[in-house]
Amino acid sequence: MQKIKAIITFVDLPKCIELLRLIATLHDFIHEQGYQYKRLQYNFVSKESLLEMNKKYLNHDTHTDIITFDYSKEQELEAEFYISYWAIQNSAKETGESVENETLRIISHGPLHCMGWNDKTDKQKIEMRKKENAFIKMFHVKQISNV
Numbered sequence: 001m002q003k004i005k006a007i008i009t010f011v012d013l014p015k016c017i018e019l020l021r022l023i024a025t026l027h028d029f030i031h032e033q034g035y036q037y038k039r040l041q042y043n044f045v046s047k048e049s050l051l052e053m054n055k056k057y058l059n060h061d062t063h064t065d066i067i068t069f070d071y072s073k074e075q076e077l078e079a080e081f082y083i084s085y086w087a088i089q090n091s092a093k094e095t096g097e098s099v100e101n102e103t104l105r106i107i108s109h110g111p112l113h114c115m116g117w118n119d120k121t122d123k124q125k126i127e128m129r130k131k132e133n134a135f136i137k138m139f140h141v142k143q144i145s146n147v
Contacts, residue, residue, distance in 0.1 A: 108135035
């Protein structure tokens with residue numbers, strides 16, 4: 001069996017998130033869901049860039065928080081994520097959530113879509129939110145265990 005070289009990269013990750021703990025949490029979270037990953041690339045871009053991508057690739061003329069390009073095969077995740085930190089900050093303000101937790105929520109949201117989770121219906125949104133909250137909790141538990 002060929003060993004997969006797994007990599008998770010971040011471009012312009014907000015300073016509110018500790019990179020090494022984030023990578024370790026993503027690694028553990030993905031494996032707990034029964035998946036492996038080959039390559040996950042997170043790109044934090046301007047709201048204007050993400051709006052243009054949303055228009056070009058999804059024909060949506062609205063701002064969004066994340067766009068996922070999923071190249072996954074079966075239980076092996078491979079994807080590019082484009083994220084608007086501006087949208088994250090707005091969501092945090094609207095929901096009363098911390099910017100750190102809202103950033104973590106969006107970071108987990110992309111891979112969850114690649115695993116087949118959807119958020120079109122109210123029931124799906126509730127289930128997706130449970131998974132995102134589990135990821136956020138896992139990140140904070142790792143923070144405490146590293147102190």
